[in-house]
Amino acid sequence: MLFPYQFIENHSIYALQQWMDDLFLNVWCTADAAVDYNIDLLPDDLKEITLAIFYDARITTDYLYGPIERVYIIFQGFDQPTKDLLAQAYKNNNNVLDLCKQQNGCNPYVYSTLQALSEPLKNELISFYKSLFTSVIHLKAVQDKIGTIDSHYDEFVTTNDERKCPFCGLNSIKGPNRTVRDAYDHYLPKDIYPFNSINFKNLAPMCHECNSSHKLRQDPITSPNTNARRRAFFPYDTDNGYEINIDLTFSNPDINTLSENDVTVNLTSPTHQQEVDTWKEVFGIEERYKEKCASKTDGKYWFMQIHDEYNNLPFISKVFYSKGKHIQNVIKSARTNPFAAGNFIKASFLESCAKMGII
Structure with missing residues (x-):
């Protein structure tokens, strides 16, 4: 990940996650075998939307009322150590920062482990948590309480205004005035990890x-x-940043005939190498950057452009301004705004050409 996002600290949509925290930790994990389920056990806001959805004749799927009761009954059959284990698993899976950084003894909990504990619980929860994101959060009764994902997105991209995808640096992120938006990715996949499908830090x-x-x-x-754990960039990291170096080498010195197979991309970081290795594997970074270098409209154009710019200078300017100086100025300019027009790759591309003596 080339740069982290800034997390939107306050938005009404986060209330749904807070209600789910309360449900899991203070209702399900405290389920008493001697206390029959009653909807009055739910926090007031969750109770209100559960009833609103249940009694809305237009909604034909029981997203909350029945599933919440069935899970409560399953928890009634667990001993306290099992409830405590699940409470900790819930907290861990919602601590996306520590999971990504492999710190503070935070270990992930996956559906396959849950199935070994209780297949009925796994089946209930995988349906429940998926529906929270795919359906529940979009229902009018819920939106009237917490707002919409679209409103969160507009605020998000107003704050994060680079308009560039930080996971590749190549493609744009749609802004707040578009009629469509880019999708939210579940960074830790919702098919693998329970409990965090509506956690906006995931x-x-x-x-x-x-x-x-x-x-x-x-x-x-x-x-x-x-299946070993590995570190990954946390999308909302707030540390002091990290350095990623992009070194390119070309086995073919003729840029005009350069192909992806002629390009080697070496991505390194003095402090975050394991995160870089994960990132380039998950997002296919090496093949995408190779393609950029060998493209007629990118690498080959940069090569032609730098020649044309210098050759078109007045003769007198060339007396005092060498081609080498021009190349260094273009590289410096690219690095001042690295994510505009692929400049971060352009700078590395031109540096590599200069080292090889082909420009």
């Missing part, structure tokens, strides 16, 4: 290519080859 706007062509259902914190 939801990040992402360009269509990153979301639908590359990341898909990939798990950024678990290696697909070994």
Whole structure:
């Protein structure tokens, strides 16, 4: 991830996650075998929308009323250590920062582990948590209480106004005045991890290519080859930033005939190498940057452009202004606004050409 997003700290839509926290930790995890379920056990706001949805004849799916009761009954059969384990699992899965950074002893909890504990509970929860994001949050009774995802998106992209996808740096993120928006990606996939489907610290706007062509259902914190934990960039990191170096080498010195197979992309970081390795694997970064370098409208154009710009200077200017100086000025200019027009790759591309002595 080339740069982190700034999290929107206050938005009414977060209330749904707060209600779910209360439901899981203070209703389900305290379910007493001697106390029959009653909707009055729910916090007032959750009770209100549960009843509103249940009695709305236009809504034919029971998203909350029945599932909440069925899960309560399952929890009634658990001993206290099992309830405590699930409470901690819930807290861990909603601590996306610590899961990404592998810190503070925070370990993820997955549906396969939940199935081993209780298949009926797993089946109830996977349907329940998916529906919160795909359906419940879009219902009028809920939106009247907490607002809409669209309103959150507008505020989000007003604050995060780079208009560039930080997961690739190549494609745009739609702004607040568009009639459509980019999708929120479940950074920790909702098919793998329970409890966090509406946690907005696990939801990040992402360009269509990153979301639908590359990341898909990939798990950024678990290696697909070994199932070992791995560190990943947290989309809303607030630390002092990190440095990612992009070094390019070309096996073919003729840029006009350069192909993706001629390009080697080396991505390194002095402080976040494991995160970089995860990022480039999940989002197909190397192949995408290779394509950029070999494209007629990117790498090959940059190469032609720098020649044309210098050759078109007046003769007298060239007396005092060498081509090497011109190249360095273009690189410096690109680095001042790295995410405009692919400048972060352009700068590395031109540096590599200069090192090879081909410009």
